[in-house]
Amino acid sequence: MTKKILMEKKWFSILKDEFFKPYMQEIQNFLRKEKKDGHIIYPEKENIFSAFYHTPFDDLKVVIIGQDPYHGPGQAHGLSFSVKKNIPQPPSLKNIFKELVDDVGIKYPKTGYLMPWAKQGVLLLNSVLTVRKGSPQSHYKIGWEVFTDKVVEKIVEEKDNIVFLLWGNAAKQKCKTVLDRFPFKKHLVLSAAHPSFYSVANFFGCKHFSKTNNFLKKNKKNIINWQIY
Secondary structure: OHHHOOOOHHHHHHHHHHHHOHHHHHHHHHHHHHHHOOOOEEOOHHHOOHHHHHOOHHHOOEEEEEOOOOOOOOOOOOOOOOOOOOOOOOHHHHHHHHHHHHHHOOOOOOOOOOHHHHHOOEEEEEOOOOEEOOEOOOOOOOOHHHHHHHHHHHHHHHOOOOEEEEEOHHHHHHHHHHHHHOOOOOOEEEEEOOOOOOOHHHOOOOOHHHHHHHHHHHOOOOOOOOOOO
């Protein structure tokens, strides 16, 4: 699998040992079988690790954890909650933008392409990095959770003053165990309901975007320009 990885060099140096562990071989075997059985996998192979390519480890300020990639054609490209340019915004992303507009007073984004956030140090990380077309949660428990747990562990252990935005129980559960192991680290952990239709009423009003920038400013880091054009 290492020959197919597109990842910023510092991230790779931190995570490279994971790619030689048995669970990663099991992931690779599973994905091969999916393709052999005629299934389409999202995102494309070259975009599976996009989050680690576009947000260098040394630039990291914020982590937003999603669940698994969008499962519709043309949507997923390796950044959680983001869709490719000219693709309609999915419902959860629309709700994120509604909260964003209400929170920081920017214009409602015309596109759901979140690359500007990634380029400013926002790691858009899904708990599971692949999915079968038209079948949400189809790649749960094949091993990706082990990998992304390690990602969170490395961030918590090696960085200071990172903001974690945890939306929904899956994100909260992923981080709780790791964060509890490093109570001396000065990270900001903000939790809210998932911005999906079923729980968005408890997501609205969380003001995570302004709280994030207040924390970054307090710690003498450049704030995030949340505007998407």
